[in-house]
Amino acid sequence: MNAISTNMVMLLAAILFILGIAGVVVRKNIIFMLLSVEIMLNAAGLAFVAAGARWAQADGQVMFIFILAMAAAEVSVGLALILQVYHQHKSLDIDKLREMNG
Amino acid sequence: MEIAFYITAAITIISTLLVITRYNPVHALLYLVVSLLSLGMIFYLLGAAFAALLEVIIYAGAIMVLFIFVIMLLNLGKETAEQEKKWLKPKVWAGPAILALVLFIELCILLNTNDQAQYISELHVDPKVVALSLFRPYLIGVELAAMLLMAGVVGAAHIGQHKKTVLHRFLQEKEGT
Numbered sequence: 001m002n003a004i005s006t007n008m009v010m011l012l013a014a015i016l017f018i019l020g021i022a023g024v025v026v027r028k029n030i031i032f033m034l035l036s037v038e039i040m041l042n043a044a045g046l047a048f049v050a051a052g053a054r055w056a057q058a059d060g061q062v063m064f065i066f067i068l069a070m071a072a073a074e075v076s077v078g079l080a081l082i083l084q085v086y087h088q089h090k091s092l093d094i095d096k097l098r099e100m101n102g
Numbered sequence: 103m104e105i106a107f108y109i110t111a112a113i114t115i116i117s118t119l120l121v122i123t124r125y126n127p128v129h130a131l132l133y134l135v136v137s138l139l140s141l142g143m144i145f146y147l148l149g150a151a152f153a154a155l156l157e158v159i160i161y162a163g164a165i166m167v168l169f170i171f172v173i174m175l176l177n178l179g180k181e182t183a184e185q186e187k188k189w190l191k192p193k194v195w196a197g198p199a200i201l202a203l204v205l206f207i208e209l210c211i212l213l214n215t216n217d218q219a220q221y222i223s224e225l226h227v228d229p230k231v232v233a234l235s236l237f238r239p240y241l242i243g244v245e246l247a248a249m250l251l252m253a254g255v256v257g258a259a260h261i262g263q264h265k266k267t268v269l270h271r272f273l274q275e276k277e278g279t
Contacts, residue, residue, distance in 0.1 A: 005107065009148065012111045016118055023122035031127050031173065035134060038165070039118055042141055045153075053148040058227050058235035061153045062243070065236065068160055069247040073254030075165050079172045080262035086176055087264070 009050035016043035030085070030092045034078050041071045106208055107147050113201050114140040120197070127173045131166060132198040138162040140205055146212075149226025 016039060023036030045064045052060015086092060117137040124130040138161045145154035236244060 005104070008107070008111070009144070012114065012144070015115055019115075019118045019122060027122065029127070031169070032122070032130065035130060035169070036122060038134070038161075039121065039137070042138065042161070046141060046144065049145055049148055049150045049153050052227060053150055056227060058231040061150050061227060061232045062236050062240050064150075064153050065156065065232075066243060066247055068156055069251055072160065072165060073250050075168055076254045076258040077261065079168055080258040082172060083175065084261055092176075 006050055006054045010047060013043045013047040013050065016040075016046065028094050030082050030094060030097075033094070034075070034082070037078075038071065038075070041067055041074075106212060107144065109204065109208060110140050110143045110147065113137075113204060114144065117198075117201055128170070129194060131169055131173070132195065133201075135162050135166050136198045136201045136205070138166070139202065143205055143209065151226070152229040152232050 020036045020038075020040030020043060023039065024033050027033055027036065045067045048060045048063040048067070050060070052058065052063075082092065085097060089097060091097070114137055117133045117140065120133040121130045121137060124133065138157060142154040142157035142162070145151075145157055
């Protein structure tokens with residue numbers, strides 16, 4: 001029962017990661033791409049926590065806390081960049097921002 | 103409690119799929135909040151109660167509020183009023199509300215059952231063990247994470263400061279006078 005559960009959790013993490021990659025590749029809006037990166041980080045954290053719960057070690061949750069801190073820093077910088085890009089270009093379409101020459 | 107895990111996993115996948123297919127950013131954010139809540143439920147089922155707490159408080163609370171602030175800042179326009187009217191239709195919030203209601207019912211059932219039966223892995227990790235591991239072997243990692251957060255705050259404050267749009271110098275002189 002225990003091993004099957006861990007396999008299923010890992011499968012769920014893989015599905016979430018693939019959905020995040022698909023979101024990054026498919027969407028053309030920077031906000032949606034940032035959301036998809038968040039989904040991918042969550043999937044990685046889920047894999048860490050599942051592995052930590054499988055062997056009853058605390059390291060998985062420690063890694064999840066580090067991922068959380070990294071996601072918070074990344075989101076703050078990314079959203080500041082989005083605001084700045086929108087003020088400069090009046091658009092969030094990734095095709096219109098192809099040439100970022102200052 | 104295998105069935106609870108499968109229900110929660112289905113909710114997670116459905117809401118994540120709806121996140122990457124919505125056109126409106128606010129709808130996508132609503133579904134992402136549901137996805138994060140159900141992921142927190144999965145952490146709780148795995149016996150990682152502290153990670154579930156952090157997921158709900160930091161991800162579904164703080165980071166999503168940042169996203170909502172930025173999205174609300176970006177579409178300050180004349181069409182805001184009718185957009186507001188459009189967003190308040192029940193078709194919009196019915197989907198996330200139903201998924202969140204399923205999660206809430208599941209949480210109530212889990213809280214009423216026996217204490218040992220609710221984890222799908224019987225070896226759950228206490229927050230005390232996590233804290234001891236965090237501040238003894240991983241102390242250098244905590245310091246590095248603190249420096250990363252500091253750099254993130256300083257970088258966001260530097261990037262986000264409002265510079266004037268670059269004009270031609272004749273236009274700049276005309277605006278200055």
